[in-house]
Every structure is written in structure tokens, then in C-alpha cells.
Amino acid sequence: MGKILIDDIVPIIVIMALGYVCGKLSYFDDDQRQGLNKLVLNIALPAALFISIVKATREMLAQDAVLTAIGFVGIIVMFMISYYLCRLMFHRSIQxxxxxxxxxxSPTIGFLGFAVLDPIYGDTVSTNLVIAIISIVVNAITIPIGMYLINVGQAKDRARLSAATVTNSKGEVKVADKAAKTPAIVATKDDEAVDPSKDAKQDRNAEVMVSKSSNKGKKKNQNLEALINALKQPVCWAPLLAIALVLIGVRVPSSFAPTFDLIAKANSGVAVLAAGLALSTVKFSLGWETLWNTFYRLILTPAAFLGVGLLCGMGSDVNKLSMLVLAVALPPAFSGIIISSRYNIYVKEGASTTAVSTVAFAVTCLLWIWLVPLCAH
Incomplete structure (x- = not known):
């Protein structure tokens, strides 16, 4: 266990701290920081997701139907519960x-999955199966769902802003609905609307929209538009393409793996560094929301999987159940904080949750290794 902490957890904390210091010292300007995020989100992360998923096979997924079902359903259900609780408890927007x-x-299965599980349980077929299943669900399902929801929320914001503005006889554009929670639009002399947040838009910290869309007078289906916009993102279509290849039985030649692996190796290190940079741009938060997110990620989610696993009869194979619980008890997926920083959404709480959860995992990891066999017996 000490080896895992030294070899895997400590480097994450050190690199994240390095990113934080670099941000505080302005070693990277805003353009460079966004460039790192774009590198990870549009190139390195899609490559890492693709190559990790295509290594799986249909036989692996069919090998243990109970484990596969719990993994697929459980991750999606806990993802959506987290989404709805965030809206209900903290009154957050859709995005x-x-x-x-x-x-x-979502656990950071792609980065820490093998690093944590292999030393404890060995490099076995069961270990690879657990990691493959959780990795497929997190990368090929929850990320596209998350991007879709972000696009839905932003589409609704655009529609609400459009409905809340009127143009007077002088060509001035004003907010008609005072209750609208959108920035007010003020007038200009040249019949051109100017957003008072324009200065903020010039700040590279702020990504205005995940994808821009024009409104030419036609009423659009916001859900369909949001889905299309989400699927245009490499971080969405790359894992979906990979899982499609796995399901139809197409094997990517092993000679292609080094190409993907080379760029994929940049993903984890740059993602952790970027998380530290993102944390340096906001005031660190250790409020109730950060604590709740940490509790949900490290305690509540694995506890739910442990309970469901026992109810489904996995208690007879303690090692496999323990691997499943520990896989979903990993710290937050770094793809989440990269998306957060890239589009300037939920940065303060997201970066704080990532930092606190990564440190706290050193304790909760030991807790679950001890607790699962005890509950199974």
C-alpha cells in the first residue's frame, strides 16, 4: 500500500501543486493555460480514451454478465444522481x-486504475475486466452525457437571453425580463448590442460557449442541437467510435497502438498540471459543496456498489467485488476538471473537489480494502 501512495498518489499531489505554483507565479499566461486544456481535451484525452477502450473485447464484456451489468448501470445511475443532487441541493445550473x-x-479509472489495482490484486484477467468495464462506461458514456447536458444548458441560456431582450426605437437592446438570470445588454450608437461582460470575454479564462450556433429565425430543437454539438467534440466521438469497434468485433492492429500511446501519455501529466493551474485561478474552497462532492466520490459511490454487489451475489468472489468497489472509489476523473477549466464552468468547486479527493483517497483506499472482505464475510 505504501508503494501505491508513493508511486501514484504523491506524484499527483506534487504535479498538481506544481501547476498551482506556476499559476500563482503567472508562469503560464491565459492563452497558454487554455492551450494546455485544449491539448488535453481535443487531442491527448481522446487518444487515451480510444486506445484504452479498443483493447477490450466482446468476450471480456460477456465473461461476467453480473459484473458488466453492475458496472454499466451503476456508473450511469451514480453519475445522474450526482447531477440531480447538485441541482437540488446547491441550486446549480444545468452546465x-x-x-x-x-x-x-466519475472515477479517474484511466489514470489510476491499473496503477492502484494491479499492485494489490495482480495483473489478472479479472483486474483487466473490471478496469475495462468501468473505463468504457466513464469514457464512452458519461463524458458524452456530460457534454450533451452542457450544450443543453447553454442552448437554454441563449434562448432565455434572446427572449428576455427587446430593441427600442433607438436601436438600443435592453433586457425585457428583469428576472432573467443573464447578463444585461446595454445600448450602442451603431445599433449593435454590447454585452457588459465583454471585458470578461476578452479574458482567456472565459470560454463563452462549448459550441456556437446561429439563429436565423428557425425554431430549433434544443435537445437535438445539443446532442449534435456534443458529438462533434473529439472527447465524445473518439470513445464512442472505440466502443462501436469493440461491439462489432473489429480489432485495431497492434501496430497502431504505439502511435496512440505516445500522445496519450501526455494526457495524465498535463491534465494534473492543468488542474493545478485551474485551482490557482480561483479561491480554494473547502465548503459544504466540496466536502459533499468528496464524500459522494470516495464514500457514497463505493458503498452503493458494495451493497448492490452483495445483493447480486458477488460476495462469493471477494477479490472481484473488492476490485469493483476500489475502482469506483478512485479520485475524480481528470477529464472533468479539464472540461471545467476549458469552458470556465464550475472551476472553483471542481478544482477544489479534485484536490481534496486526491489527498483523501490515501485514507479511503485503505478503508475499502479492509471493509469489503469484512462485509462479504
Whole structure:
């Protein structure tokens, strides 16, 4: 266990701290920080997701139907519960709740899965199966769902802003609905609307929209538009393509793996560094929301999987049940904080949750290793 802490957990904390210090010292300007996020989100992360998923096979998924079912259903259910609880308990917007679910509702299985599980349980078929199943669900299902929800929320914001504005006889654009929770639009002399948050838009910290869309007078289906916009993102279509290849039985030649692996190796290190940079741009938060997200990620989610696993008869194979619980008890997926930082959504709470959860995992990891066999017996 000490080896895991030294080899895996400590490097994450050190690199995240390095990113935080670099941010505080302005070692990276805003353009460079966004460039790192774009590198991870649009290139390195999609490559890492693709190559990790295509290594699985249909036979692996069919090998243990109970484990596969619990993994697929459980991750999606806990992701959506995190989303709805964030909206209900903390009154977050659709976009913020989606990013919260990507962080609090998704484990960093791609980065720490093998690093944590292999030393404890060995490099076995069961270990690879657990990691493959959780990785597929997190990367190929919850990330596209999260991006879709972000697009839905932003589409609704655009529609609400459009409905809440009127143009007077002088060509001035004003907010008609004072209750609208959108920035007010003020007038200009040239019949051109100017948003008072324009200065903020010039700040590279702020990503205005995940994807822009024009409104040419045609009423659009917001859900369909949001789905299409989400599927355009490499972080969505790359894992979906990979799982499609797995399901139809197409094997990617092993000669292609080194190409994907080379760029994928940049994902974890840069993602952790970028998380530290993101944390440096906001005031660290150790409020109730951060504590709740940490509790949900490290305690509530694995406890739910442990209970369901026992009810489904997995108690007879303690090692496999323990691997499943520990896989979903990992710290937040770094893809969540990258999406958060890239689009300037839920950055303060997301970065704080990632930092606190990563440190706290050193304790909760030991807790679950001890507790699962005890409950199974």
C-alpha cells in the first residue's frame, strides 16, 4: 500500500501543486493555460480514451454478465444522481451540475486504475475486466452525457437571453425580463448590442460557449442541437467510435497502438498540471459543496456498489467485488476538471473537489480494502 501512495498518489499531489505554483507565479499566461486544456481535451484525452477502450473485447464484456451489468448501470445511475443532487441541493445550473457529475460522479479509472489495482490484486484477467468495464462506461458514456447536458444548458441560456431582450426605437437592446438570470445588454450608437461582460470575454479564462450556433429565425430543437454539438467534440466521438469497434468485433492492429500511446501519455501529466493551474485561478474552497462532492466520490459511490454487489451475489468472489468497489472509489476523473477549466464552468468547486479527493483517497483506499472482505464475510 505504501508503494501505491508513493508511486501514484504523491506524484499527483506534487504535479498538481506544481501547476498551482506556476499559476500563482503567472508562469503560464491565459492563452497558454487554455492551450494546455485544449491539448488535453481535443487531442491527448481522446487518444487515451480510444486506445484504452479498443483493447477490450466482446468476450471480456460477456465473461461476467453480473459484473458488466453492475458496472454499466451503476456508473450511469451514480453519475445522474450526482447531477440531480447538485441541482437540488446547491441550486446549480444545468452546465454546472453536468460538470459536477463529471467530477464527483466519475472515477479517474484511466489514470489510476491499473496503477492502484494491479499492485494489490495482480495483473489478472479479472483486474483487466473490471478496469475495462468501468473505463468504457466513464469514457464512452458519461463524458458524452456530460457534454450533451452542457450544450443543453447553454442552448437554454441563449434562448432565455434572446427572449428576455427587446430593441427600442433607438436601436438600443435592453433586457425585457428583469428576472432573467443573464447578463444585461446595454445600448450602442451603431445599433449593435454590447454585452457588459465583454471585458470578461476578452479574458482567456472565459470560454463563452462549448459550441456556437446561429439563429436565423428557425425554431430549433434544443435537445437535438445539443446532442449534435456534443458529438462533434473529439472527447465524445473518439470513445464512442472505440466502443462501436469493440461491439462489432473489429480489432485495431497492434501496430497502431504505439502511435496512440505516445500522445496519450501526455494526457495524465498535463491534465494534473492543468488542474493545478485551474485551482490557482480561483479561491480554494473547502465548503459544504466540496466536502459533499468528496464524500459522494470516495464514500457514497463505493458503498452503493458494495451493497448492490452483495445483493447480486458477488460476495462469493471477494477479490472481484473488492476490485469493483476500489475502482469506483478512485479520485475524480481528470477529464472533468479539464472540461471545467476549458469552458470556465464550475472551476472553483471542481478544482477544489479534485484536490481534496486526491489527498483523501490515501485514507479511503485503505478503508475499502479492509471493509469489503469484512462485509462479504
Amino acid at each position: 454546472e451540475a453536468a460538470v459536477c457529475a463529471l467530477i464527483a460522479g
